[in-house]
Each structure stands twice: as C-alpha cells, then as structure tokens.
Amino acid sequence: MNKKKSFLSAPGMASVLTAYAGVVILLVIFAIMNPNFIKSTNLMPLSRSICPYLLVGIGQGIVCITGNIDLSIGSVIGMSTMISATLICNGVNPILAILIDFAACMVVGCVNGVLVGKFKLPPFIGTLGTMTIGRGIAQLANNNYNTGDIGTEPLVTGFRNIFYYQRVGFLYISVIITLVIWFIFNYIMNYTRTGRHIYSIGSNVDAARLSGVNVFKTTSTAYLISAFCSFTAGLIMTAQAGMGNMQAGLSYEMYGVAAAVIGGISTLGGSGLLIGTIAGASVWAILQNGLTMANVPAALRNIIIGIIVVVCVLIDIARRNGILGKKK
C-alpha cells in the first residue's frame, strides 16, 4: 500500500502523469474528429511509428538527465541507415553488417563522451561537431548516393520483417524491441548504480565528483546509450525503406528533446523519469498521425505541433511553479 503511494508520489511523477493525460486527451480528440483514427488498422501502424521517437527520446532523455545534450542523434541514425544498407547491398552478411554498423555508431558515442566528459567541451558545441561529421560519414558511406534496394535474400527479408513488418498478435516486433530497450534502460536508470550516477552528475556535478562519481565514465555511458538508441532507430528505418537514405534521421535529435521534455525530463539535468518518454514520444507520433488523418495540410501540421509542444511544456512549468509557490 505504502509502496504504491510512493511510486506515484516520486519526484517527477506529476509531470509524467500530465504527459499521459495529454496522450489520452489527444486520443479522444482525434477519435472524435475521425472515427477511423481509433480503429486497430490505424492504431497498430501508429504504435510502430512511435518507435523511432521513443528510441531517440530515451537516448536524448538520458543525456539530458546528465545535464548535457546530444545533437548527433539524427546523424547517427543517418550513419546507421547508410552503413547497414550499403554493406548489405554490397553482399555483406546482414548480421555482420549490423555488427559493423553498431561499432561505427558506438564510436560516435565514445567521441561525444570524450569531448564532453574528458575535454569539457560545452555539449552543444562538441556534439554539433559530431553531428556534422556523422552526417558526412552517412554521405560518404555510398559515395554521396542513397543506396539501392537491399534485396530479398532470406536473411535480409528476415531483418526487414523483424525490424518493421512482422507482428505477433497486435504487436509489431519492432515495438517489442523498442519496449525491451526502454525496459532495460529504465531499469538501469532507476535501480542501478550507473543510473544513480547519471542523475547525480546532472543534479550537481561537483557534489557528485566529491562523492566519488567518475564523471567522465558516467557522461560517456549516457552518450553511448544515446548512440545505441540512434543505431537501433536507424535499423528500423533501413528495414522500413529497404534502402539507405542519406538524409535519414534529420532533426531527430530535436524530436528526442521533444519526447523527453514532454515526458517531464528537464533539459537542465538531474530530474525526470524515463517512463515519461513513452508518453512524450506518443504525443509526438499521435499528433503527426491524427492531424494527417484529419486532413490538415503538412505545413499547418508543423505549426500546430510546434505550438502544442511549447504549450505542453509551459503548462508543466506553470504547474511546477504553482506547487513551489504553495510551498513558500
């Protein structure tokens, strides 16, 4: 009894609940606007389209909790897509291709960790550099061309099915993969030493260091997690398109910020819960999908989403200040 109460009253939980309330409200509004919205033929692909947003939300969210930011997310997605597709097109075994791709993406995470954690570059500048370099690598992968079709070999088809097309009952396997990844990182953030260290450096890096926390290692861990999430999102995009697109993942670092912030993670670091990112990513995907189904033109859609995101965060800030005000 006591345990349940403390779960809901945990710091940051109020922001998370606000985000989930937002999801419910959006679902209701769009269901009223277009009855087809709530049908399983729409909701199942919708759940799948949440995956990349949730993945970058997890990665960016964890980096934000350390008090930093990762601008290289979109470029790592581009790298992941282009490297995997190029290798597969050139006849490399898809499993080996994914492993090579994984290694390449993790190197970017490492570099981010070294630049920010070791050389103390401002994270905005350090990851701006890796963002540009990463996009360059994505372009270089296939000599400045998008790749052709990755083919229909059994292993390739299997890869595309697992990461995009196949489902078990109502759930796409890609959704399951994403949720497993979320589960693992949520566990790490809430129940392990690494998670505590990540929160501590975001809250007060000096105090954390004087408490024996290895700031470099912890910062690097966060950037590596982020790179891993982007890598996975890239694979989903390769599987979906069946080819490599050099522009894949463009602006996704910002979608990650949006998912994290709507879900209640502060960009100032030290606070926020990963459970909020599911709601944050959902809000983003639902808005895209719902507005499309409501026949809102693309340009207007962007403007509406932008406004809603800003308003969501403003409401959250107002709510927090209100509570703080009462305390005083």
Place this chain on the structure above:
Amino acid sequence: MSEYAVSMEHITKTFPGVKALDDVHLHLKSGEVMALLGENGAGKSTLMKILSGVYTRDSGDLVVFGQKIEGDLDTKKAQALGIAIIHQELNMCQHLSVAANMFLGREIVKGGRLDKAEMNRQAIEQLAKLGIHDLDPDTSVGELPVGRQQMVEIAKALLINAKVLVMDEPSSSLTNAEITEMFRIVHELKAMGTAIVYISHRLQELHHIVDSVTIMRDGKYITEGKFTDFTMEQIIANMVGREITNQFPRDTVPRGKKILEVKNLKAGKLVRDVSFDVYEGEVLGFSGLVGAGRTETMRAIFGADQVESGTIVLDGKTITIKNPEDSIRQGIVLAPEDRKKEGLCTKLSIRDNIALPNLDIICGRNFLGTINKKTENEMIEKGKNALTIKMPNADVQAGSLSGGNQQKVVVAKWLARQSRVIIFDEPTRGIDVAAKVEIYEIINDLKKQGVGVIVVSSEMPEVMGISDRIIVMCNGRITGEVDPRETTEEAIMTFATQFGDNAE
C-alpha cells in the same frame, strides 16, 4: 564644516536573524589612510557596503563632507558624493581595453560615435596622475597582471572624482613588487587629499601606509585611534577580544598510532609545501584566515584538485590519489565547505544523496550493479538515527531541508562507510546551535572509534573548542602548530597573519 571627510555614528544594521552591525562608529579624515580591522565576520564589509550605498542602514547618522545624509543612500548617490570601493575581487570586463573599462557606463560619445581618442587621452592623463606612464590604454585588461588591473580600477575611481576610496584586501592577490607599487600609489592619493579606508588582514604591512585604525569585532565598534598609539599585541587583542568558555564538549582519548601522514604537498598557489600528521584518537583543527589555503589543502589530499607533488601515507602505506573516487576507496573522505554547491545533489532525494558515495557497498558485486534496497534502507536508517535528521521521509528532495539538516545529510553520507580519515571543512557554517552540538558529538564519537578527524574552521571558538591540536595556515603555508588547551586566540591570530612584511 566638520573636520572629517566621512563620519558614521551609531550605525545599526540587522539582517534576518543576525545583528550585523551594532552601534558602530567610524571617522575618516581627508588625506588620511585608516585601517579597518577585525576578524572574518566582524562586520567590516557590511559597514563599507552601507557607506557605498549597497546596503541601507537601519539607524545611525552618516555625514559625508559635512553633508548629513538623510534617508537611504544608494550606489548612485554614493558615487556622486565621491565614494568608491576597490573590491578584493576586481570588477573588470576582462576582454575590454583599459580605457573602455575606465569609461564603462560613462563613455564619451561624439556625433553618435564613441570618441576613443578623447577617452584614451583622459585615461592616460588619469594614469599619469598615479605615476603610471607605461600603460597603453588600448591593452585588454585581461592581459594585465592583477596589480596593474588594480591600478586601472583606482584610476577609474579617480575619473569619477572619488574623494573617499575604500580598498578591501587590496594586497591579498599581489606579488611583493606589486604591493610596493600599490603602496606608492596610496601615498600619491593621500597627497592628493583622498581619504582612504584600508581593509587588510596583513597586519605587518600596515605601518608603511596607515595613519589611524578602527577595530571592530562581532559587529561592534571596539576602538579607534592613531596607529602609532597601538602595539601589534594590542591590535590583535582588540580584534579577538572574547573569552572562550567551555561550551564545546571535548572528550579526551589517548592518542593512538599515526594514521595519516602528508608530506611536502604542493598544489597551486595556496598549497605550498604542506606537511602534517594525523593520529588516532585526536581531532586535528585547521585554523587561519579565509583564503589561507586550508580548503585547498584538503581538496588536494582528497584528489578533488590537481596535486603538483607530495606524498600521502595512510596507515604506513604510501597511497596515490588521482581523484575523489580513489580517496574514498582508500578511506579518506571529505565533507566539503559549501554544502549546496559541493556537498549535496539538492534535486535528488535524501536517500539518493546518502547512498551516492556508498553505492559500491550497496550494489556489491552483482552483474548490473543493481541497488540492494535492503542494504540501502539499513544505511539510511542508520544515518538518520545517528544524526536525528528531521525529515518527512527519505524520498524528499535534499534541497528542501533546513541548512542544519542538509549538513547532517552530508555527514551521514560518510558515516555509512568505514573510513580512516574524515575531513570536515567548515562543518557548522550557517547552522543553528543545536545542530552544531550534534555535529560536535559525531566528531567526538568518530575520535573515540579511532578515526582520524580533521576539522577546518574559521570560527575561532569552535576550532579551539573541539580540536586536540591546531595547525595554523597562512598564505598556503603552515605557519604554526598549537595546543588549544595552552594557547590563546591571540597566538593563533599571530600565526594566521604571518604573511611576513612583503613590502620593500
């Protein structure tokens, strides 16, 4: 017209909960250098902030050049009256030029454009009045040595016709040659008829420039007079003044074996060849003025700052400490000076804070480093009981606690592990008396358990009350070691101000 440039009578100032100034007097003549003396926290800065309009007085009379100031003084009015302060930390825009800094906020504009030529001309003229002829007004201030920057600030003050100049610890960051130069300029200013308030802890240097002294203690006016009428002993006695009553419970434990040996530690300007030992069953106090290098010494031992050279021997074994992580593993821990900035993750819960340095114990060696809730709860419970931390539950934000309770959380962090040496840097700053006594009791308990305890404290009664032995530092060096049972505050103050006579 009164004979004084500035006279302050019966000045009182109260901050919430503290009487910062209580019936204070100050009299300053034109063409005179007056030393304003007192320990840290005696109220010197508060008094000067009232003079310069940063704070407003609660009551008392303020007369500047015969003009009685009615109502509150603000910084603008004070400037118009010719009052200027040179702060210890200089207020300069490092990237702007000398002339740009001197004219900051009062730039000369001609036809909508900055008249740089005119500003440079006036800057050179002003500097020349101070006998400085070799300073290019186009140089960036950041490229100048600190002593030169100070000259620019003084020249800037003259530019606004400052007739009363307050210099707060002007010699603290200067080299010996720069101090000599600064004294020369003070003499120039005196000759021009400027009235100068000179605040400094470097008592040995005063005789070069000072005409009169005003001494304060605990927010009260103690005495004033001609500098030559006082002996150095009298000045120190007046600064320290109070009798120590036995308000600090000190349990005597037989001194055991040597735990920690620090040899020839060097780290930056404020840790210059520091050596000392810590024994079982004793509390080693560190006394000195603010900026004496005590905190820096402790941070160097703890691995928080880079060490240039030196050896640390713990229980007979030479150990290497590269960062706080190493230090904690080896058994040397530090409760830092500024709990909000360095001691606590204020956004995190009390639980998280207490557990943070002890996650190696809590997580044991399992695969992912999963937190063992049971061990953690036991640890929190133990810390809570040992220190009676007042809190609704362990999951509230540490930042929401009162200062005293926050400090207890910082201490509780370190009690959870078996450390060999615990360093407390200003353990009772800004906390109430009851919480202080609890901290003292913890310190005594640790001593009885055979833990080596180091206490850095700027509060003289505290360091004399709880220590078994006191090391005094000044300017990055150890200048004395005393037995608090046999010494006086005056003796400690003498060691703490042994800067030597640096002027030539």
